[in-house]
Amino acid sequence: MSLLEVRDLEVHFPIKAGTLFQRTVGAVKAVDGVDLDIEAGTTFGLVGESGCGKSTLGRAVMRLIEPTKGSVKLDGQDILSLSERRMRAVRRQFQMVFQDPMASLDPRQSVESLLTEPLRAHKFPGGSAGHAKRVRELLDVVGLPESVVNRYPHEFSGGQRQRLGIARALALNPALIIADEPVSALDVSIQAQVINLLKELQERFSLTYVVIAHDLAVVRHISKTVAVMYLGGIVEQAPSADLYRQPLHPYTKALMSAVPVPDPNVEETRSRILLQGDLPSPANPPAGCRFHTRCPWKQASRCDTERPTLRELPLVAPGHKVACHYAEDILAGKITPHEVKPEEVELTPAAEGPGSIEATEAHVAGGLTPGGPPGAR
Amino acid sequence: MSLLEVRDLSVTFTRSGQQPVRAVDGVSFDVAAGQSVGIVGESGSGKSVTSLAVMGLLPSRGVTVGGTVTLDGNELTSMDQRDLRDVRGRDVAMIFQDPMTSLNPVVTVGRQLTEVLTRHAGLGKGEAKAEAEQLLRRVGIPDPVRRLGEYPHQLSGGMRQRVMIAIAIACRPKLLIADEPTTALDVTIQAQILDLLRMLVAESGCGMIMITHDLGVVAGLCDDVHVMYSGRIVESAGTKDLFARPSHPYTDGLLQSIPRIDDDDPADLLHTIPGSARDTVPWDRGCAFQPRCERAVAECLSGPPPVAELGTPIVPHPVRCVRPVGEDVILHEGNVAR
Numbered sequence: 001m002s003l004l005e006v007r008d009l010e011v012h013f014p015i016k017a018g019t020l021f022q023r024t025v026g027a028v029k030a031v032d033g034v035d036l037d038i039e040a041g042t043t044f045g046l047v048g049e050s051g052c053g054k055s056t057l058g059r060a061v062m063r064l065i066e067p068t069k070g071s072v073k074l075d076g077q078d079i080l081s082l083s084e085r086r087m088r089a090v091r092r093q094f095q096m097v098f099q100d101p102m103a104s105l106d107p108r109q110s111v112e113s114l115l116t117e118p119l120r121a122h123k124f125p126g127g128s129a130g131h132a133k134r135v136r137e138l139l140d141v142v143g144l145p146e147s148v149v150n151r152y153p154h155e156f157s158g159g160q161r162q163r164l165g166i167a168r169a170l171a172l173n174p175a176l177i178i179a180d181e182p183v184s185a186l187d188v189s190i191q192a193q194v195i196n197l198l199k200e201l202q203e204r205f206s207l208t209y210v211v212i213a214h215d216l217a218v219v220r221h222i223s224k225t226v227a228v229m230y231l232g233g234i235v236e237q238a239p240s241a242d243l244y245r246q247p248l249h250p251y252t253k254a255l256m257s258a259v260p261v262p263d264p265n266v267e268e269t270r271s272r273i274l275l276q277g278d279l280p281s282p283a284n285p286p287a288g289c290r291f292h293t294r295c296p297w298k299q300a301s302r303c304d305t306e307r308p309t310l311r312e313l314p315l316v317a318p319g320h321k322v323a324c325h326y327a328e329d330i331l332a333g334k335i336t337p338h339e340v341k342p343e344e345v346e347l348t349p350a351a352e353g354p355g356s357i358e359a360t361e362a363h364v365a366g367g368l369t370p371g372g373p374p375g376a377r
Numbered sequence: 378m379s380l381l382e383v384r385d386l387s388v389t390f391t392r393s394g395q396q397p398v399r400a401v402d403g404v405s406f407d408v409a410a411g412q413s414v415g416i417v418g419e420s421g422s423g424k425s426v427t428s429l430a431v432m433g434l435l436p437s438r439g440v441t442v443g444g445t446v447t448l449d450g451n452e453l454t455s456m457d458q459r460d461l462r463d464v465r466g467r468d469v470a471m472i473f474q475d476p477m478t479s480l481n482p483v484v485t486v487g488r489q490l491t492e493v494l495t496r497h498a499g500l501g502k503g504e505a506k507a508e509a510e511q512l513l514r515r516v517g518i519p520d521p522v523r524r525l526g527e528y529p530h531q532l533s534g535g536m537r538q539r540v541m542i543a544i545a546i547a548c549r550p551k552l553l554i555a556d557e558p559t560t561a562l563d564v565t566i567q568a569q570i571l572d573l574l575r576m577l578v579a580e581s582g583c584g585m586i587m588i589t590h591d592l593g594v595v596a597g598l599c600d601d602v603h604v605m606y607s608g609r610i611v612e613s614a615g616t617k618d619l620f621a622r623p624s625h626p627y628t629d630g631l632l633q634s635i636p637r638i639d640d641d642d643p644a645d646l647l648h649t650i651p652g653s654a655r656d657t658v659p660w661d662r663g664c665a666f667q668p669r670c671e672r673a674v675a676e677c678l679s680g681p682p683p684v685a686e687l688g689t690p691i692v693p694h695p696v697r698c699v700r701p702v703g704e705d706v707i708l709h710e711g712n713v714a715r
Contacts, residue, residue, distance in 0.1 A: 049563035050534075157653040158420075187419040188590060189650040189669075192634035196646045214563065221636035221643050245641065258568035259638045260593025264617045266639060267597035274572060275565045277519075278533040343519040 001076065003208050004061065004176060006036035009070035011053070011060045015283060028283045030056040031067070032232035035310070038225075040175070043202065043209040045223030045240065047216055047255075051279050052229040054212045058178045061210070062094055063087060074176070092122045095169035099181035101161035105153040111139075111164060112149040118171045138167040141204075142197060159190035166197065170205070178210045183218060195222060216259050220244050228252045231290040232282055234310055238320040248313070248322040248331060250297045273337070277345025289324070294345050296337035297330050379407035380584045381431070381552055386444035388423070388430050400426045402608040402660055403444070406601075408552065408584040413575075415587045415599035415616070421654050423608040424588045428554050431586070432471055433461045449551060467497040470545035474557040476537035480529040486513075486540050487525030493547045512543040516573060535566035539573070546577060553578070556588045571598055592635060596620060604628045607657050607665035614694040624687055624694065624701040626672045664698065672700050676707050683710050 012027035030053045038044045048054045060067045063079065072079050079090055098104040105114060115135045118124075124131060136146050142163040153161055162182065169177050182198065183191040199222060201207060213219050219226055220240055227237040228249065236249040247253045254273040261267055275294050280286055286293050292303040308323045316331055329335045388401040401423040408414045418424040429435050431446050433453055446453045448468060453461065465471075473479040481489060490512060491505035500508060506525070513521035516539040529537055538558060545553060555574065559567035575598060578585050587599055595602050595616060602619045604612045604627065612625040623629040633648035656668040663678035664670070670677065676699045685701060685708045688694030699708050706712065 049565060157655050159653055187654065188592075188631055189419060189634055190653060192636075192647040192649040193651075195636070196649060199646060216564070217636040217638040217640075220638060220640075221647065241641070244638065254565060256638060258564040260567075260571075260591065260597050261637060261639055262592035262596050262620065262632060262635055263637075263639075264596045264620050267593075272568065272572075274568055276569075278535055278566070342517060345519075 002037040003040040003075060004036065004038040004210075005071075005073040005076075006034060006061060007071045007073075009034045009036075009057070009060060009072065010068050011056050011065060012068045026283055029232050029285060030282055031060060032285070034070075034229075034232075034234055036061075036227070036234075038176075038208060038210060040208050041202075041206045042224040043211055043222050045219035045226040046210060046212045046229060047214065047219050047226060048229035049214060049255075049279060051231075051282065053232040053282070054229050055180055057229070058096070058180050058210060058212045062091070062096060062178060064096075092118075092172040093174050094176040094178065095172065095174040097162075097165050097169045097177060097179040097182050100185050101158070101165040102153065104165060105161060105168075107153050110150055110152055111135075114153075114164065115139075115168055115171060118168060122172050124172065134171065138170060141170065141201065142167045157190075158186050159193055162186060162190075162194050163197065166194075166201070170201065173205070174207075176208045176210070178212070180212045181214070182211065184213065184215060191218070198222060216244075216256060228255065231279060231285050233290060233323065235291065235324070236320075236322045237310065238317070238322075242317065242320050246317065246320075246331075248317065248320060248327045249291075249324050250295045250330065250337075251291045254296075276340045276342040294340060296340055297326065297335055298338075298340075299326055299335065380410045380412075380449060381408040381586075382445075382447040383407070383427075383431060384445045384447075386427065386430055386446065387442070388426050388435065389441040389443075391439050391441065400608055401430060404605075404608075404610055405444075406603055406610065406613065408586060410551070410584050411578065411582040412601065413578055413585040413587055413599045415589060415595040415602040416605060417589060417592060417595055417602060418605035419590055419654055421607075422605040424605050425556055427605070428471070428556050428586060428588050432465060432469060432554060434465075434471075463497070466493055466550075467548045468550055469552045469554065470548070470550040472538070472541050472545050472553065472555040472558045474560050476534065476541045476561075477529065479541060480537060482529055484528075485525065486527055486529065486532070490525070490540070490544055490547060493544055497548045508547075509543075512547055513540070516540075516543045516546075517569070518543075534562055535569060538562060538566075538570055542570070542573065542577070546581070546583075549581060549583070551583055553583050553585045554588070555585060557590070558587075559594065560589070560591070567594075574598065592620075592632065604631075607654065607660070609660060609665070609697060611666070611697045612695070614688065615692060618688070618692065618694055622687075622694070622703070624696045624703060625666075625698050626670045626700075626702055627666050629702045630671070672702070674700055674707060676700070676709065683708060 009031055010033060011031040012029050014024045015026040015028060016022040017025040034057055046054045056065060059065045061072055074093060082090060112135055115138055116131050119131045119134055139146055144163055183194050186194060211219060211222055223240045226240050226243050227234045230251050236252045247256055254275045257273045273296060277294055280293060288304040288306055289308050292298045302325045308325050310321045310323045312321050313327060316328060326335055384405050386401055386404040389397050389399045391397040404427055416424045430442050487509055490509040494500045494505040494508055509525060510521045513524055518524050518536060518539050559570050589595060599616050602614060602616050603610045606627050612628050623632050630650040634650060636647060650669050652669040657665045658667050660681050664682045667673045667677040682697050682699050684695045684697045686695050
């Protein structure tokens, strides 16, 4: 059985209008019908560009943002129906590692206080002596010397701060760790250290990770299964090796071809699929396939009317799920890509009238979820 | 002669009561017309300060700039502020990382664009507007007439960066300095912007300095690369040469520690460079990278490391290291020139 089971999860942020009587005029569909199954002891990678809903999904799973619909089961227990009080007890089972350790660590708390806080909040056994012992254990596990207990976050480098963030997430022996862009704020040479640390910890404590990131190379390196999100939905999901060897969804193909490879010979020869335009507004997503406005493989029928479901292709690629009506035909080369003009993309999202308001609201909705300390509230 | 010649550039920040910080230390490089030169380094390596010093954009208080910067035969370092203002925008233009903070949020895109044209190119109002429309079209913004009347917040990140590029190329500069122009953007948008920059350099024949931490961006865009560490250039080479034969242990370690999207059989653990950029040695005492270096030997700490020429006079590949990757002998002042 999977450790985390998510069914038809939706997170819609209401858009309000009117000065005196606020009425709901629409919704930003940040996450719109997502299913996830995450096996214990594995790493699940969630990739997508900004605004695709990957962070919102991560937070909704932890109930840091309340989902508007759907179910989330952790170890068989439906956590969306739990009361706030019971939820707090469940929270110790999953923790979060945030992107910017400087913003998620209180600058006025010493390392000792930062690491003791979750222990105290969740009544970790052993009393203060036990807590002090645990703090030392945690520091050792993430590769920081014991002597740092009295230091403050500003005294550390970015990589060390991220180690502190990881130590804090580990404090309560969680089963699941959701890491939202754990290395993207770090320098290249430090990134590798933190990625390796995450892998070592996984082996040592049989942790389960959901890694949310925009860097496809990083995700490939650490994940067993990878899901690609576009505009609130998963468009493709497969074992990491399969996905990168043979991406089936046109968006995944474009995304992968856009990642620069640190090798001039590869860069010179490989073919690029250059997408036109930007992500459409999640408040008014295109009908049918969300990607059809920018898709170079778009067909005249079905693409703009019928939303494709995430389905497995048992014949051509077992275990590989894709949400595209024409995945088989594209794979077989029966459909060839055509050029998409930026003007065409530009016309599709609702840019007139409430469109601009929606865009701002979406921004605000995103801003409502700052990187607060995990399980602190 | 090169379009831009930077010789022995150094920048020192002084603050009362504190040790002066030498952010850039003896940096020299050339940019030819039509050439893209990459400056690669991690945070704190001095790559952005180098570009600001070339532009003359560093504040005069508390900053000492040494060395010379020559653009098309004119020395920029000795120019007064007024002449320098004419050079900036007209001959040299800069694209920054975050277009939201470098565009004025309360002025329309159109006014920000026409301002450059009237100020530097001496166009009239009507001409400037027509030209601005052309420029937006050139950088790939659909419906430019509508966009000219909009404010920066109404544009997406990629669109804003396109506007920044339009402003930068408005006066057909001879040199374009791009400081992490795609770091704040998503990969698919990054690909669009890099494609645009590539096309602009090819079409206009201007020189470009690309400042980035991303070796992937360099691989796809630049002709020459300079790798900076702790304020100095530690390795310079043609892009293909550098990637084929990374010779400074830092460059080599960096290339090995990047997870690659096209790696079909990834190793379980990534190669790492131990420590952080804070673990450093002042250059006059030895190699700044020594505390993190796998190849470190005692000679690394006996004074500033010599620059070894591993290439040929035609295809230079200088490396600031006493024991470059692939070399067995310890290099010193005596045997470094071969």
